[in-house]
Amino acid sequence: MAAVLFLLLGWSDRHYWDEYFYLFSAYAHSPAELVRYEQHSTLFPAGFFSEKIGHVLILHLATRALGAGERALYQLQALYALMLVATFGAAWALLRDLFGPRLSREATLALAFSPLALYLAYKTLSEVPSLLLVTVGCWAFVRACLSRSGWRGTAWLASAVVALAAGMLCRVTAIVAFAALGLALLVACDERFDRRRLLIRLIGTGAAVLALYLCGLMAAGGGLMRIGGHVRGVVTSHSPVQRLYALACFIQGFALVLPFAWRRRGDRMVRLASVWLAAAALPFVFGFEPRYYVAALVPFAVLTAVGLREAGGRAWLALFAALVLTNRLVFAPLMPYEVEQSRLLSLARAVRAGSPGSTELIPWISDYSLLRFAEPALPVELCVSDLPGTRLSSRGHAGALAGGDLWWAGSGHYVGSRPALEREPRPWEYIGWTYNPAGLALVRLLGPTGLGARVAHDAGMHNHLTGSWVWHDPTLTRRLTGRRGEYYVYQLGGERVANGTALHPERSEGPGLD
Numbered sequence: 001m002a003a004v005l006f007l008l009l010g011w012s013d014r015h016y017w018d019e020y021f022y023l024f025s026a027y028a029h030s031p032a033e034l035v036r037y038e039q040h041s042t043l044f045p046a047g048f049f050s051e052k053i054g055h056v057l058i059l060h061l062a063t064r065a066l067g068a069g070e071r072a073l074y075q076l077q078a079l080y081a082l083m084l085v086a087t088f089g090a091a092w093a094l095l096r097d098l099f100g101p102r103l104s105r106e107a108t109l110a111l112a113f114s115p116l117a118l119y120l121a122y123k124t125l126s127e128v129p130s131l132l133l134v135t136v137g138c139w140a141f142v143r144a145c146l147s148r149s150g151w152r153g154t155a156w157l158a159s160a161v162v163a164l165a166a167g168m169l170c171r172v173t174a175i176v177a178f179a180a181l182g183l184a185l186l187v188a189c190d191e192r193f194d195r196r197r198l199l200i201r202l203i204g205t206g207a208a209v210l211a212l213y214l215c216g217l218m219a220a221g222g223g224l225m226r227i228g229g230h231v232r233g234v235v236t237s238h239s240p241v242q243r244l245y246a247l248a249c250f251i252q253g254f255a256l257v258l259p260f261a262w263r264r265r266g267d268r269m270v271r272l273a274s275v276w277l278a279a280a281a282l283p284f285v286f287g288f289e290p291r292y293y294v295a296a297l298v299p300f301a302v303l304t305a306v307g308l309r310e311a312g313g314r315a316w317l318a319l320f321a322a323l324v325l326t327n328r329l330v331f332a333p334l335m336p337y338e339v340e341q342s343r344l345l346s347l348a349r350a351v352r353a354g355s356p357g358s359t360e361l362i363p364w365i366s367d368y369s370l371l372r373f374a375e376p377a378l379p380v381e382l383c384v385s386d387l388p389g390t391r392l393s394s395r396g397h398a399g400a401l402a403g404g405d406l407w408w409a410g411s412g413h414y415v416g417s418r419p420a421l422e423r424e425p426r427p428w429e430y431i432g433w434t435y436n437p438a439g440l441a442l443v444r445l446l447g448p449t450g451l452g453a454r455v456a457h458d459a460g461m462h463n464h465l466t467g468s469w470v471w472h473d474p475t476l477t478r479r480l481t482g483r484r485g486e487y488y489v490y491q492l493g494g495e496r497v498a499n500g501t502a503l504h505p506e507r508s509e510g511p512g513l514d
Helices: 002-009 017-028 031-038 050-066 070-099 101-112 115-120 127-146 150-170 172-188 195-219 224-236 240-256 258-264 268-284 290-334 341-354 365-374 403-409 418-422 437-449 452-458
Strands: 359-362 380-382 428-433 477-484 487-493
Touching (some): 002 101, 002 115, 017 050, 017 365, 031 050, 031 403, 050 070, 050 127, 050 150, 050 195, 070 101, 070 127, 070 268, 070 290, 115 240, 115 290, 127 150, 127 172, 127 195, 127 290, 150 172, 150 195, 172 195, 172 268, 172 290, 240 258, 258 268, 258 290, 268 290, 290 437, 341 365, 341 477, 341 487, 359 365, 365 380, 365 428
Parallel strands (some): 359 428
Antiparallel strands (some): 428 487, 477 487
16 A cells, blocks of 8 residues: 555656666667766766666666657656665565564655655666665675574575675665665664674675676776766765755655654664664765765664654654655655656657657757657757856857767767758757756745845756757747747747847847746
């Protein structure tokens, strides 16, 4: 019943931009090709594919089996939602062995309906398979430590190594969840776990996992230096406001009940879960997105369950339901996303139906990736030439993509200059959007406090409609012909007109940031 409710409540048309980068890339190219490509890409940072190569491989195999198209898209998203359901089962087994049946049931319920778990539902992000595999690995490790039989304990330990290494290949930072659990078990003084024996097993398991991970990474052509560079970029390139936003979105309304768990700070289970949560969350306080805290989800759920019991007493389930609904209605629109999936797909089809034979020009790579995968028959062309904050940052520069990026986009699917545009069938339809919708919602929410402008500045919000040379070309006119949700459609003309519909390059057409 809870699993069905999770699948219903977790459904959302709002998706994160990385989903489509990986989906289209894994469909159009092999994992080995993508690892080689990332070394020269101006679109993606170093380590973008290699640090999640297991996730890329899952998508590559799935798209080989399902093909492309909108139906395949929804099937893949359903597969990832079911992975989360399997994660809840693995977490229940882990928590049952650690804390007993009652708390394991309540904590698993809190896990399934936690803000981050519901946010990840139906999202084809690397956090989903990595969380499943690492949770299975943590459970297998605990079973190995609790097992009295030598051969059985060895089998559980071997299973833990394989699952943890696979989870790390799906997302390199996922191993933090295991390290945090190991530290918590050492600190909590649980009489079931002999400290000396536990420490030896932790060191041995960690070394075996790292060795197996490195073998998999090198087999794919990856390297630790590129991953380190990507991690360093995340840690150093974002403001304290963004980090606070990520933490607040991770906790949301559950912040009201978490302090009540401290009433039982003398209990072994609360002590263990507190150390586990702190050790799993602290490495990600420099992150700027809530999903970075995925390694801390299970201990967060344990303390939430304890806090609910302490705060709500017998009515804890009603309090829990109220908090979940508040999170979904109030905070969910503030969780980061870029793409309103069905709106973009339906708009692209409507444009094609209204302008048969047209060329659809897309100035942003997440939208381009979605349309190339879900609607492969559409004449979709990428025309991006400005990605602020990356190596591709030359406002309005025509033909900005290098050879490797042209390969990634697909042969004949990049329009980087006016002469190249002239070779495309008319009419030319320019489809894009302005500012990050979640960012806009946050700016408007904080507007009365005077913090809205600060948030917009610190987050580096920029108008995605202006991300192409097309927007700045003085020889092209633009006429707004339609809108659906956050998306706008402009029909381009080849010369200026006298009635003022053409814009100067320095002016912005469409809605601004208010």
